[in-house]
Amino acid sequence: MTVSIKKDHKLADAFLSVTEGMQDLTLYSNLKKSAKDILADSGMPTLKNEEYKYTAISKRISDQITHLGTPSSISDLQHEVHARENLFQLEEGYTLVCNNGIFDERLSKIDPQVFQVESLKELKEEKAAQIGAVEKNESDPFTALNSLLFLDGLRIDIPEGKIIEKPLMLVNFVKPDQKGSCIHPRVFIHVGKNAQLTLIEQTIYLGEDPVFVNSVTEWMVGQNAHVRNYKLQNGHKNDLVVSNTRSEIHQDASFTSIVLSLEGGMIRNNLSLDLKASKCEGNMYGLYLLNGKTHVDNHTNVDHTKPHSESNELYKGILADQSRGVFNGKIFVRQDAQKTNAFQQNNNILLSEDATINTKPQLEIWADDVKCSHGCTTGQLDEEALFYLRARGIGKDAAKAFLLHAFAGEVLDQLKDEGFKEYCEKVVHARLGGNY
Amino acid sequence: MSKDNEILEEFTSKEYEHGWSVDYEADEAPIGLTEDTIRWISSKKEEPKWLLDWRLKAFRHWETMEEPSWPNVSYPKIDYQALRYYSAPKQKSKPSNINEVDPELLKIYDRLGISLNEQKRLQGIAVDAVLDSVSVGTTFKDTLSKLGVIFCSFSEAVKEHPDLVKKYLGSVVPSTDNYFAALNSAVFSDGSFCYIPKGVRCPMELSTYFRINAANTGQFERTLIIAEDKSYVSYLEGCTAPQRDENQLHAAVVEIYAAENAQVKYSTVQNWYPGDKNGKGGIYNFVTKRGICAGNHSKISWTQVETGSAVTWKYPSCILKGDNSVGEFYSVAVTNNYQQADTGTKMIHIGKNTRSRIVSKGISAGKSQNSYRGQVQVMKRATNARNFSQCDSLLMGDRCGAHTFPYIDIHNSSAKVEHEATTSKIGEDQIFYCNQRGINSEDAVALIVNGYAKEVLNQLPMEFAVEAQKLLALTLEGSVG
Numbered sequence: 020m021t022v023s024i025k026k027d028h029k030l031a032d033a034f035l036s037v038t039e040g041m042q043d044l045t046l047y048s049n050l051k052k053s054a055k056d057i058l059a060d061s062g063m064p065t066l067k068n069e070e071y072k073y074t075a076i077s078k079r080i081s082d083q084i085t086h087l088g089t090p091s092s093i094s095d096l097q098h099e100v101h102a103r104e105n106l107f108q109l110e111e112g113y114t115l116v117c118n119n120g121i122f123d124e125r126l127s128k129i130d131p132q133v134f135q136v137e138s139l140k141e142l143k144e145e146k147a148a149q150i151g152a153v154e155k156n157e158s159d160p161f162t163a164l165n166s167l168l169f170l171d172g173l174r175i176d177i178p179e180g181k182i183i184e185k186p187l188m189l190v191n192f193v194k195p196d197q198k199g200s201c202i203h204p205r206v207f208i209h210v211g212k213n214a215q216l217t218l219i220e221q222t223i224y225l226g227e228d229p230v231f232v233n234s235v236t237e238w239m240v241g242q243n244a245h246v247r248n249y250k251l252q253n254g255h256k257n258d259l260v261v262s263n264t265r266s267e268i269h270q271d272a273s274f275t276s277i278v279l280s281l282e283g284g285m286i287r288n289n290l291s292l293d294l295k296a297s298k299c300e301g302n303m304y305g306l307y308l309l310n311g312k313t314h315v316d317n318h319t320n321v322d323h324t325k326p327h328s329e330s331n332e333l334y335k336g337i338l339a340d341q342s343r344g345v346f347n348g349k350i351f352v353r354q355d356a357q358k359t360n361a362f363q364q365n366n367n368i369l370l371s372e373d374a375t376i377n378t379k380p381q382l383e384i385w386a387d388d389v390k391c392s393h394g395c396t397t398g399q400l401d402e403e404a405l406f407y408l409r410a411r412g413i414g415k416d417a418a419k420a421f422l423l424h425a426f427a428g429e430v431l432d433q434l435k436d437e438g439f440k441e442y443c444e445k446v447v448h449a450r451l452g453g454n455y
Numbered sequence: 456m457s458k459d460n461e462i463l464e465e466f467t468s469k470e471y472e473h474g475w476s477v478d479y480e481a482d483e484a485p486i487g488l489t490e491d492t493i494r495w496i497s498s499k500k501e502e503p504k505w506l507l508d509w510r511l512k513a514f515r516h517w518e519t520m521e522e523p524s525w526p527n528v529s530y531p532k533i534d535y536q537a538l539r540y541y542s543a544p545k546q547k548s549k550p551s552n553i554n555e556v557d558p559e560l561l562k563i564y565d566r567l568g569i570s571l572n573e574q575k576r577l578q579g580i581a582v583d584a585v586l587d588s589v590s591v592g593t594t595f596k597d598t599l600s601k602l603g604v605i606f607c608s609f610s611e612a613v614k615e616h617p618d619l620v621k622k623y624l625g626s627v628v629p630s631t632d633n634y635f636a637a638l639n640s641a642v643f644s645d646g647s648f649c650y651i652p653k654g655v656r657c658p659m660e661l662s663t664y665f666r667i668n669a670a671n672t673g674q675f676e677r678t679l680i681i682a683e684d685k686s687y688v689s690y691l692e693g694c695t696a697p698q699r700d701e702n703q704l705h706a707a708v709v710e711i712y713a714a715e716n717a718q719v720k721y722s723t724v725q726n727w728y729p730g731d732k733n734g735k736g737g738i739y740n741f742v743t744k745r746g747i748c749a750g751n752h753s754k755i756s757w758t759q760v761e762t763g764s765a766v767t768w769k770y771p772s773c774i775l776k777g778d779n780s781v782g783e784f785y786s787v788a789v790t791n792n793y794q795q796a797d798t799g800t801k802m803i804h805i806g807k808n809t810r811s812r813i814v815s816k817g818i819s820a821g822k823s824q825n826s827y828r829g830q831v832q833v834m835k836r837a838t839n840a841r842n843f844s845q846c847d848s849l850l851m852g853d854r855c856g857a858h859t860f861p862y863i864d865i866h867n868s869s870a871k872v873e874h875e876a877t878t879s880k881i882g883e884d885q886i887f888y889c890n891q892r893g894i895n896s897e898d899a900v901a902l903i904v905n906g907y908a909k910e911v912l913n914q915l916p917m918e919f920a921v922e923a924q925k926l927l928a929l930t931l932e933g934s935v936g
């Protein structure tokens with residue numbers, strides 16, 4: 020026990036030493052200072068930490084990542100972007116390209132008439148002050164780590180009343196090099212009153228070298244604004260990912276998050292929705308299809324603070340081989356939040372003897388006039404449904420794929436952007452029809 | 456709505472019925488806890504050396520441990536050195552059967568409605584009555600011993616059946632298991648011991664009734680139930696305490712061992728003093744209860760109705776080790792005023808085809824906090840394990856809280872595990888519906904709550920079910936809101 024604690028202070032110290040010789044971002048000196056204090060004090064989380072009970076990500080970082088520094092920018096990115104143009108329908112809508120976490124305006128496709136994108140380094144002081152105000156350093160050690168080590172990032176401002184119909188795609192190209200294997204992307208998005216936006220996030224890994232991507236995305240969703248946020252995690256077996264997303268949702272606004280985790284080494288998603296006012300809505304959907312030794316941990320948190328708000332949550336997982344899924348969903352209903360409706364569901368299918376699932380659907384209710392429920396199931400494919408299909412001449416594997424696809428379909432149906440949905444369905448279909 | 460509130464208010468403010476205390480001459484250990492205290496208790500009880508060593512080992516381990524802080528409860532820090540760890544009513548001579556017990560002590564139990572007088576009992580329930588630290592008497596001992604059933608106080612078992620005690624003591628809850636179990640192992644004073652031999656179906660309900668009387672005294676009892684192959688026993692536990700301003704500590708351990716085809720049913724109606732309306736006083740109920748289904752086809756069933764205690768910290772668990780074994784947990788936990796309860800269960804599936812079922816109903820009123828914390832764990836070799844959990848919370852009033860912390864850990868693909876939870880309040884429309892049919896609001900609340908808890912109350916033996924229903928109504932009196 021004492022050994023592991025020691026070790027992770029070691030990791031925190033190692034990360035702290037990375038800051039030496041780093042260029043100074045005076046604009047964020049307070050944020051970085053508080054992050055430094057937190058890390059020096061608490062270290063990186065171990066399995067002893069309740070929130071990281073099943074996910075030994077600090078250990079994996081210590082074991083697999085040799086260079087804790089940040090890599091320099093990828094030189095021939097233009098070529099890579101062009102190579103993938105068709106694959107991700109980049110020609111539709113807007114594209115923001117990041118090069119190892121740093122915004123690359125040249126390769127991006129944006130329209131300053133529609134929305135504003137700025138690099139964090141160039142922000143005016145009052146805008147810069149909002150960075151770290153939504154997702155605070157105290158909330159998670161990895162957030163603090165990101166605050167400490169981000170070199171740059173971007174801020175997107177959607178003006179009041181602007182309804183952006185085409186999706187915005189944020190693509191981060193990642194490639195470790197001699198200088199380091201850790202990338203800390205930082206994004207802040209402000210959606211003005213009555214505005215609407217669909218954001219698709221992906222990370223493209225160039226090569227399969229071990230890499231650690233620790234991102235923080237902060238959302239400020241104004242009154243009556245509506246946001247849909249899709250995230251596709253489809254990396255390789257050597258990537259370690261921590262993704263912290265927090266959204267502050269104001270009156271009459273809605274925020275819908277859909278996370279698809281298909282491939283990776285170890286993925287930890289922290290998703291928090293703060294429903295700050297009444298009549299707002301938060302939706303969280305997730306699908307994880309795991310094989311090999313992939314480990315995916317979804318921690319979600321909805322905080323109902325005012326009356327008449329609603330939240331829905333559905334996470335589904337299919338686990339094969341020696342994979343491991345962790346789900347921890349927390350619904351928090353504060354005393355003022357009367358007439359809250361909150362629903363949460365987590366369903367898992369285990370396909371192999373060695374797969375593991377740890378799930379903890381958690382309710383904390385402090386108001387009485389609420390309707391809250393959660394359910395969670397773990398099992399296998401329904402034998403009778405399989406038999407039904409096979410009796411009609413469908414082969415065993417095809418029948419299985421059929422049922423699994425139907426199981427996953429419930430989450431995929433939540434994707435409202437046709438182009439992206441088609442793409443995801445193709446990827447999922449290929450996986451489910453394959454080696455399961 | 457305000458009318459609603461009034462009714463709930465009235466309904467939840469009923470006073471505690473068993474708040475009186477009696478003065479009697481007592482044998483007491485000096486205040487404080489050191490190795491000497493343990494030696495004192497051990498010598499007082501004329502225990503063999505192995506037991507003293509076992510206690511001391513637990514104590515030394517306890518000293519290295521920290522009080523758990525993870526439960527969702529808060530209470531002022533307990534000063535373990537300010538407590539008395541042993542208090543026993545002085546009896547002139549050791550009674551050989553219940554008729555020789557000091558009539559003054561029997562009166563205490565009569566007043567609680569627990570008659571220890573065998574002739575007067577209509578129903579066959581054997582009772583072991585524990586007052587503060589010791590057992591004052593056990594009824595129906597002779598009838599039971601004819602069948603080979605051993606039912607006596609723990610101290611008696613240590614003297615008369617040392618082999619059994621030595622074999623099973625700490626086999627389910629090791630002395631180092633957790634903070635309160637370690638404390639209990641070091642200082643436990645008495646409790647009940649129960650042994651059902653092979654193939655015997657215990658003809659009557661066995662029951663222990665715990666009463667804390669002395670002030671500033673912790674109660675640390677230990678119950679050990681052993682059910683041999685193909686045996687059956689139903690065991691009841693009841694408890695009350697006087698109304699005192701200080702908080703009192705109750706840290707008990709219950710161990711159940713079920714061999715092949717054995718069935719054990721353990722029911723608790725917990726009614727410790729919950730503190731007054733302002734949250735002053737009350738019992739801290741920190742209890743470790745665990746059963747092991749060691750043999751194939753065995754079954755352990757926990758039923759609990761938790762209405763008392765200022766703070767409850769209790770997770771009756773089942774280790775399903777034998778193939779095809781079954782674990783059940785039925786619970787109604789009611790909290791009112793400033794009570795806090797963090798309770799639930801653990802189902803550890805180790806054997807094949809093991810099944811477990813969890814039904815937990817929480818009711819919170821006043822300013823209380825009610826948490827369900829449970830774990831369902833399916834180990835790798837537990838093929839075809841099946842679990843169903845349901846935990847519902849009912850909130851009465853807008854200042855109370857209901858929380859659910861279910862942990863579900865599955866390491867086997869053939870497991871089928873389901874969990875569902877809901878939180879709601881008593882609807883105005885439901886009360887209105889009853890009112891329309893001539894049922895006043897207070898009765899309507901009792902009706903709805905009883906209906907809500909029915910699934911659990913049905914599991915209780917008949918006499919207890921009646922008591923539990925009354926208790927539910929009492930605890931909630933004045934809470935309609």
